[in-house]
Amino acid sequence: MAALSMQLRASYAFMERNFNLIKRYWTWELVWLVYSVSDSLAVSFIGLGMGVLSGGGAAAPNINTGYLVLYLLIGTLVWRFLSQIFFWITDLINIERWEGTIEYTLMAPIHRITHMAGQTFFAVIYSLVFTGVILGVTALVFKIDLSESNLAGALVVMLSGSFSFIGVGIMSSSLPLLFPERGAQMSNVFIALLLLISGVYYPVSVLPGVLRKLAVISPATYVLEGVRKALLDGTPTIELWKNIWPVLLMGLALIPAGLWVFDIAERYAKRSGKLHRNG
Numbered sequence: 001m002a003a004l005s006m007q008l009r010a011s012y013a014f015m016e017r018n019f020n021l022i023k024r025y026w027t028w029e030l031v032w033l034v035y036s037v038s039d040s041l042a043v044s045f046i047g048l049g050m051g052v053l054s055g056g057g058a059a060a061p062n063i064n065t066g067y068l069v070l071y072l073l074i075g076t077l078v079w080r081f082l083s084q085i086f087f088w089i090t091d092l093i094n095i096e097r098w099e100g101t102i103e104y105t106l107m108a109p110i111h112r113i114t115h116m117a118g119q120t121f122f123a124v125i126y127s128l129v130f131t132g133v134i135l136g137v138t139a140l141v142f143k144i145d146l147s148e149s150n151l152a153g154a155l156v157v158m159l160s161g162s163f164s165f166i167g168v169g170i171m172s173s174s175l176p177l178l179f180p181e182r183g184a185q186m187s188n189v190f191i192a193l194l195l196l197i198s199g200v201y202y203p204v205s206v207l208p209g210v211l212r213k214l215a216v217i218s219p220a221t222y223v224l225e226g227v228r229k230a231l232l233d234g235t236p237t238i239e240l241w242k243n244i245w246p247v248l249l250m251g252l253a254l255i256p257a258g259l260w261v262f263d264i265a266e267r268y269a270k271r272s273g274k275l276h277r278n279g
Helices: 002-024 026-053 065-090 092-099 102-107 112-142 151-172 188-197 209-217 219-233 237-272
Strands: none
Touching (some): 002 026, 026 112, 065 151, 065 188, 092 112, 102 237, 112 151, 151 237, 188 209
């Protein structure tokens, strides 16, 4: 029991450290928030722009611009939530190098899952708050009425999908260990491929055959579809189960796989003396 209590306190310490980093660099967080809000608004305005580009004005009869705005907004917000989780976990090693604590942390007598747990819990909480702020601003700008939407169901789908992105994030966080100079940048390939095949800004059905088949193995595909059903159609939570169980199953497989890959990379980095390198 004492050992478990120590591990839990250690996990909380990593969460607290990240909150302190946000407070220390609050101006950067403000800049990133402004950028994210602007980006979300810009993507959502594409829905209104489609009416103008069609030649019929903003209220073109052959284009449901309101639906397009919501479709794009939901895709943007869900992707922002999932990618924030991914990047916070991927930055696990970069943060330690940045703070000059990487050797101390990776040599400390704590389980690696304890370290990861603190990082992932923080990532989920931070991403939820960050996405909530963006949703509030965009809802005011576009005067969105979500009274008929299933907000609770959308939240359940998003949280379920976060497990699989945690697994992918842990796996990709091994790259900065293996390649200190450009490992963090290399991890962007994961998120770029998922963005392409998951239907963030367009239906998966418009993709070519090969990419459409790959979309089946992307957890973001199921999360986006489930959240759109909940918010656009008000689908009851119980009926969203077919979007929830695949991402839970993926998370069940990806998190242990990610920990296994990270363990191999960590042991290699320790043997080869790459922990202290700053690039």
